[in-house]
Structure formats: C-alpha cells, structure tokens
Amino acid sequence: MKRQxxxxxxxxxxxxxxGCTGNPGPAPALKPAGFGAALVESSGGKQIGATxxxxxQPLVVQVNDEQGTAVTGALVEFxxxxxxxxxxxxGLTDSSGQLSTNVALGSMAGRYQLTARxxxxxxxxxxxxxxxxxxxxxxxxxxxxxxxYCARCHNPESSAERVSNYDNLEVKPHPFTEGDTLNKMTxxxxxxxxxxxxPALNKSALMPPYGYTLSKTxxxxxxxxxxxxxxxxxxxxxxxxxxx
Amino acid sequence: xKDALSSLWQTLFGHPVRAFGxxxxxxxxxxxxxxxxxxxxxxxxxxxxxxxxxxxxxxxVTLQRHFHDGIQQIWLPQLGVVDRCTTCHVGLKxxxxxxxxxxxxxxxPVIPHTLDQFGCVMxxxxxxxxxxxxxxxxxxxxxxxxxxxxxxVQSSCGQCHRAPLTGTPQLNLGRNLxxxxxxxxxHTIKLPDGSxxxxxxxPPSLEHIADKTTREWIYAWLKDPQAYAVTATMxxxxxxxxxxxxxxxxxxxxxxxxxxxxxxxAPGTKDEKAPDPTAGASLYGESFCASCxxxxxxxxxxxxxxxxxxxxxxxxxxxxxxxxAWLRNPRVYDSGTAMPHYRFTDPQVSLLTAFLGxxxxxxxxxxxxxxxxxxxxIAHGKLxxxxxxxxxxxxxxxxxxxxxxxxxxxxxxxxxxTQIIFLPGMTHAIPDYIAAKIRQPRxxxxxxxxxxxSLAPAQIDALTTALxxxxxxxxxxxxxxxxxxxxxxxxxxxxxxxxxxxxxACFSCHAINGRGGDMAPDLTWEGSxxxxxxxxxxxxxxxxxxxxxxxxMPKFNLSDDDAKELTDYIMTVYQTPxxxxxxxxxSGYPPAQVEQGKQLFYSKYACQSCHIVDTKxxxxxxxxxxxxxxxxxxxxxxxxWLKDPQTMRPGTIEPxxxxxxxxxxxxxxxxxxxxxxxxxxTKK
Numbered sequence: 001m002k003r004q005x006x007x008x009x010x011x012x013x014x015x016x017x018x019g020c021t022g023n024p025g026p027a028p029a030l031k032p033a034g035f036g037a038a039l040v041e042s043s044g045g046k047q048i049g050a051t052x053x054x055x056x057q058p059l060v061v062q063v064n065d066e067q068g069t070a071v072t073g074a075l076v077e078f079x080x081x082x083x084x085x086x087x088x089x090x091g092l093t094d095s096s097g098q099l100s101t102n103v104a105l106g107s108m109a110g111r112y113q114l115t116a117r118x119x120x121x122x123x124x125x126x127x128x129x130x131x132x133x134x135x136x137x138x139x140x141x142x143x144x145x146x147x148x149y150c151a152r153c154h155n156p157e158s159s160a161e162r163v164s165n166y167d168n169l170e171v172k173p174h175p176f177t178e179g180d181t182l183n184k185m186t187x188x189x190x191x192x193x194x195x196x197x198x199p200a201l202n203k204s205a206l207m208p209p210y211g212y213t214l215s216k217t218x219x220x221x222x223x224x225x226x227x228x229x230x231x232x233x234x235x236x237x238x239x240x241x242x243x244x
Numbered sequence: 245x246k247d248a249l250s251s252l253w254q255t256l257f258g259h260p261v262r263a264f265g266x267x268x269x270x271x272x273x274x275x276x277x278x279x280x281x282x283x284x285x286x287x288x289x290x291x292x293x294x295x296x297x298x299x300x301x302x303x304x305v306t307l308q309r310h311f312h313d314g315i316q317q318i319w320l321p322q323l324g325v326v327d328r329c330t331t332c333h334v335g336l337k338x339x340x341x342x343x344x345x346x347x348x349x350x351x352x353p354v355i356p357h358t359l360d361q362f363g364c365v366m367x368x369x370x371x372x373x374x375x376x377x378x379x380x381x382x383x384x385x386x387x388x389x390x391x392x393x394x395x396x397v398q399s400s401c402g403q404c405h406r407a408p409l410t411g412t413p414q415l416n417l418g419r420n421l422x423x424x425x426x427x428x429x430x431h432t433i434k435l436p437d438g439s440x441x442x443x444x445x446x447p448p449s450l451e452h453i454a455d456k457t458t459r460e461w462i463y464a465w466l467k468d469p470q471a472y473a474v475t476a477t478m479x480x481x482x483x484x485x486x487x488x489x490x491x492x493x494x495x496x497x498x499x500x501x502x503x504x505x506x507x508x509x510a511p512g513t514k515d516e517k518a519p520d521p522t523a524g525a526s527l528y529g530e531s532f533c534a535s536c537x538x539x540x541x542x543x544x545x546x547x548x549x550x551x552x553x554x555x556x557x558x559x560x561x562x563x564x565x566x567x568x569a570w571l572r573n574p575r576v577y578d579s580g581t582a583m584p585h586y587r588f589t590d591p592q593v594s595l596l597t598a599f600l601g602x603x604x605x606x607x608x609x610x611x612x613x614x615x616x617x618x619x620x621x622i623a624h625g626k627l628x629x630x631x632x633x634x635x636x637x638x639x640x641x642x643x644x645x646x647x648x649x650x651x652x653x654x655x656x657x658x659x660x661x662t663q664i665i666f667l668p669g670m671t672h673a674i675p676d677y678i679a680a681k682i683r684q685p686r687x688x689x690x691x692x693x694x695x696x697x698s699l700a701p702a703q704i705d706a707l708t709t710a711l712x713x714x715x716x717x718x719x720x721x722x723x724x725x726x727x728x729x730x731x732x733x734x735x736x737x738x739x740x741x742x743x744x745x746x747x748x749a750c751f752s753c754h755a756i757n758g759r760g761g762d763m764a765p766d767l768t769w770e771g772s773x774x775x776x777x778x779x780x781x782x783x784x785x786x787x788x789x790x791x792x793x794x795x796x797m798p799k800f801n802l803s804d805d806d807a808k809e810l811t812d813y814i815m816t817v818y819q820t821p822x823x824x825x826x827x828x829x830x831s832g833y834p835p836a837q838v839e840q841g842k843q844l845f846y847s848k849y850a851c852q853s854c855h856i857v858d859t860k861x862x863x864x865x866x867x868x869x870x871x872x873x874x875x876x877x878x879x880x881x882x883x884x885w886l887k888d889p890q891t892m893r894p895g896t897i898e899p900x901x902x903x904x905x906x907x908x909x910x911x912x913x914x915x916x917x918x919x920x921x922x923x924x925x926t927k928k
Binding site for chain 1: 410411792852853864
C-alpha cells in the first residue's frame, strides 16, 4: 500500500515537473567563444513604439574588451520587465562584436527599462540599461497630433517630407523631450499655452493658439504624450496616494 | 486488509446512533462544499488582495466606497456582452491607480469608450462570463477565442469603425496594405456593408509585354522581384529555373504588338547617345518625377514617392524604343495609368530616355542566358500561369481572370480553430496563424501557391490587425452601431476638361469631390479660392507656393488652349455654395484698414511664424509664401479662410483663431495688397 502511494507520488511529481519544463524553457545553451569587459549600445535605444508592438529598429549592442576593441562570440542576454519579448533573447556577438535583437514592448504604456547582460572572463556580470517608450492609445493620438501640428516648429530635425522651421524662429520652441523645462509646467499651464498660444503665459507670440482647432480630448492626449516622452522623466506632482 | 476494512465499518456504523451521527456529519460536510468553494474561489482571492492594496493608500476611503464585493457583471444585451472581468479587475475605473503595476488592479488606460458602454470582450476578446483566470483569458474546450494580444488590439476598433481613425495607425496601415499589396486580387474580402475591398496596386497588363521588355528581364523579375526593385510589391513565387524560363517564354510568345507603343529612333538622327547626362538629370528633377518615382541611392536608401514604380534599375527593364513612346504619351500603352501625359518635346524625350536608360545594374541580367523557347516550354508556361493564378492580378491575353482563386477572407478574424492546420510549436490562436501565414506562406506546405511577400515585421503586424478586424462580430453588429466610412467616390469631371484631367492624371495627386490622391491640395473648391489669371499662368508654368517642399506640381508643357480650357472648367465648376466669389473686391481697400491688417498680421496673430509676406524679414516656411497672395487668392476666400480654415479645407493645419469680423476684414485688406512683383518672379 505504502509503495503504491510512493509510486503514485513519484509519477505525479514527474508529470508536474515535466509539465512545467515542457514550456519553451532556456534555449539550448550557447557556448561563448569570447569574453568582453564592457557593453555599449550601438543603436535602437530611446525608441518610441506603440504598446505591444515590435519596435521599428532592432536593438543593437556591442561587446568590447578592456582596450575598447570589439569582441566576437561573446554571449549577450536581454531581459526586460513583464510583457517585453526579445527575438532572439540571447546570442553570440558577430564579427564586429555586435548582437541585434527585435524588441516587442509590453501592453502597458510607459517607459521600459531593458537590460543587456554579458559576463567577463572572470564570470563577472556586465550590464547595460536601455530605455524604450511605449505609447498607449492616448499617447498615440498625441504623437499623431504632434506630427501634424507641433513638430514643424518644436522638432529641430528636418526630413524630406517635413522641413523644420525651428532654426528660423528667434525664440526657440522647446522640443517636447526637453523635460528640464516642460516638467516644471503643470498640466493646466500646458493646456493654457496650447489653447491660448504663447502670450497666455508671457511666452513667444509666435506660438499660435490651438484651442479652436483641437478638442479638449486632443489637447489632453497631446499633454499625456509630452509627459511620457520627456527626458528626464516626468513625475506628476500633487497628491501622492501611495505610501512608501 | 479485509479485516481492517470490516473493523472500520464496525467502528463507524456498528451502532445505529453512531451510524446516524456519521451520516449527519457526512451530510454537513457535503453541504459545506459549495460555500467553501465559493469562499476559496480565485476571484475572492483577488478581491482580498485589492482590499489589502488600497488599505495603505491615501485615498483608501474613496476606493473602498467604489468597491463592490462579489461577482460583478456588465450586461449589454444589444452587443451580446456578458462580462464579469470587473470581478477581478477591480480598479479599472480608478484614476488614482494608474501608477499601480500589479495586475489585475491597474486603471484602464484612457480610451474614448467607457466600460459601461462596451464592456471588455468587445475589444479584448476572451470569455466574458468566466470567473477564473484560465477560462477568461485562454482558449478552452468551451471557448475558443483567447484574449487578444495587445499588439493586435486595434483590430477591435475596426469591427465598428470602417473609416481610418487617428488613434489606430496600425489598423489604418493594415487596411491600406491589403489593397496596396494586392491581397484582394486573389482573396475576396467583403465588408459588412456588402462592398468589397478594392486593390490599389494597379498591376500592369501583360498583353503587349514583348514591346516593353525582354524575356531575360522577365525571367530575372520572376525569380526575385526585389532584386530588381527593393520596393516592388510583386511577391516572390519561389519558381524553379525551368518554371521561370517557361513562364517567360509563354509571356513573350503570348504578347501581341500594339500600334504606337514603340518609337524607334530614325537611323539618321543620332541623338540617343549625344545628350549630356546632367541635362537629363535636371530635366528629371524639373519634371518632379521624384514626387512619384523612387530611386535607391548609393547609401541604399530609397528616395522618392511610391505612386509609380521604383526606377533604380529601369534601364535593365524597358526597351529604349518603348520608353520613348511611353514618355511621349503613356496613355497609348496603358490608358488607365496614374502617370500624367507630359507634353515633352522630342529632344526632351530623348534626354529622359538616355538618362533613364543609364540607370542599370550590370549584375542583374549578367547570369541570365536563355535559349530560344520551344513550343513545349511555351505550353508548360501557359499551364503554370494558369496554375499560379497570374491572371488574378495581370491581364494576360487568352487567360480569364479566375474567380475566387484563393480562400475568401471575409470572416477570417473568427475562423474556427478546428478548421485550421497549425504548424508544430505554434500557439493555437488565430492571430498567430494569420501572422505566420503572411510571414512565410509556404511553411504550411511546399505545394501551396501563396507566394512569399517581402514585408517588414511592422507591416505583417498591421496586416494581421486588419484581418483580425474581419471578425464575426463586425458582420453581426446592428448597422446602427457601426461607424461607416465615407462611400468611395467615382466622381468624373465632364467634357473636354474632364478628358484633359484624365490625360494629366490630376487625380493621382489631387482629390476632387472625394476622389483622388492626398499628395497635393484638395481642389473641390479651387474655383472659389483662386483668381483666374493666376490659375491660368500657374497651369502653364507652376511656380512653387511652398519652397520647402520637395514634392511639387510638375510642368506639363500645356498649350494655351488646354490651359484655358482647364481654367474655365475649374473656375466655373469647383465653386463652394457657401459664398459668392465676387462679393469682395481684389483691391481698393482703405489704407487705414490695410495698415490695421498689417499690425494684426505681425502682432496679434503673429502670422509670420508660418508665413512670409516680406522676404527680407519673415522666415516662416510652414504655410505658403504670401508675397503675391493678393494676385493669387480671392478676397472673399481669404476672409472666410481666416475665420474658419477647417471648414474651407478639412484637415488643414492652419489653426482656427476665432477671429472677429473686423480683424478678418482688416487682414484680408492687408493680404490683398500683397500683389508680388513680376520682377521677383522672373528672378526666381
């Protein structure tokens, strides 16, 4: 009788464990052929994408040794918060010391801090933090409005389709990523300047009012977008509910 | 063993009283099962967690008041929604929980709809009435549709909203791609209103292809269309070498000559090699070919528009005698082409032919050596053309366009999983199936005919999103609950001007009365907007209104008669009913009013941030230059535009300033004095 129970336990335990490891667990371990001392970002950081979608550019990191030369065959792993997926999640650097991965952001709007990790010869872990931004519905609308109405003056970058007017203006508009200035303004102030133009806050008269062009929800969407992409990040002041 | 059991029986039921007690106990326990199950249920566990979470917050009292114990349900009979999601997702409506990262307690992100209007499964799918995590989110035996991954959530907007929305760029792109990549040539997609999605890619007819190109080019193109042009939308059919050889043999043999589609150079004139390449390049630039055609530069970037085909290696493709005739008048070869009929002179045609003929890639056809086609090869080619359904997209002489060549996709977003063959290792869900099928159609079987499209990951996601929106719900919703798209317009201008506009392909760039492209301004009310002499001069020689733009109106070398004909038509027909064009004078405003307008322009309204009236001081390059607006626009149009630009041209970025009547009149007076000088123009 006791033996029967024991075998039953053994069988069910193996089943349970088997069921757990049946998920795509760690991929066949990669053998690193080289070890670096530093991890640097080549491209693909600070991108803006919609929630849940794959970012337009792949994330590329490079492994260097002490002398700063690229290391081939170093093992790099990518990790991120819940919901973020990497394709591939880990791999060996190529002949130029680089590894590229496609990043899909999670389903929540906000900033995502991703980590790339490699280890040195002495098994010491070297980490690199990369930040990406996911836009939710509201910020997505704000992004489109920015592209249509604001970016021509507020974004210094020119493209073939849209030449920037930034350089032609005497009083320079603040790019929306300029957190140092914009984070000091309250939502009410931003709403005022968007609806009533620069003079509403004693700013440049060249900023026209959009209060009769954009709806209230559109202005809210624009502000929520500006808040999300600001650098340094914006923290709402006012009532703080969460007790630490 | 047997002894032990019988002694246990004796102990429990040996005595009637004892037996009664035991049975009562068993009954009590069995009665307690249901309440216990309820007490230990998953959702109660989440509700307890939530209460623990809010207890430590500053607004605990408010949150506590909003909280309702027990199973919660949103019931919307009209939509068929029975959602109990809010039983566990307790904080969805609490704005102060936006910073909470633990699910299921976070606030729902701001969207235009509320929970009480639409519930949850309308957008997220999943099993609404379920009260366990597993049953609500995942595919079960009783409920196939699992939760929709966030990356495709815009598809749900498309169930009701048929027109593009600002907040759903992915869905808009996907719907666009269904037409642009010609998916709907083979797959029928009927929309809930009964109409079908129409292709927008305009694949060329192959009836006279031998006049246009060589068999070698066809072979190379069939083998790998993207090797010729990276932006080509033609998919790769992964043909074997003999198959590509036989199809090219058939297409050439099947081609019939078309009168006038080639223009050989007369042996006497040796102008083919003579023109210098810079003159060709500048004519290409002056004619704004790049507004529609792209060319890949040395850095590998594709630069230019996407209305016409990419021209990076066009010299490898077209025969010079065909190109010559095409440039002279493209409508001879293809009457419906989006390419305008430029009235090029013969030297200009030669110049462009030589310039484009030099756009070659020596590697493209270097390894293509084809022997003369045999009748067997041609017959086999015809068979392959029929089998692969080439005639679904292209017109091919002697082969009928097949009906329903590929499965209909009208309800693909709700296809039952039992009807789908999944690949090993694939998640058993519709989105994964659709995406995999688009990414690599032939991985589902090498005998499948669906070709390999060359799409970026974001494009595949967009297409999947658009297809997922074609769900049962989209078709079964009461029509009153949907937001219809604007019906497509087949507006056709009448008479000789109409013929001219078709010849010049105005609709490739401009929209009129709902039909046409969006590259250039909408001309529906152009007749109310501009002054006649300006329009006629502009059609003859289009100057630029926005110097910063790279895409501009080309010069079509119109004759005086043609320009007059078009001007007459536009001035007479394209009129807004809102006001009378001649109700305000073009000049003669009192100087005081003009001066007041100038003050308003520079101070109160600060128009110089986007517009230029004085080229010496103003630097606004966003709106059109206004130096000669007084001879370009009608006074009354300017007045109405200032008062409400969005009504005059929906979607314009000019802000509405809520201008009072006096200001609008003064500004109009000032702007109408900006007549420009003919000197400046000639200098330009």
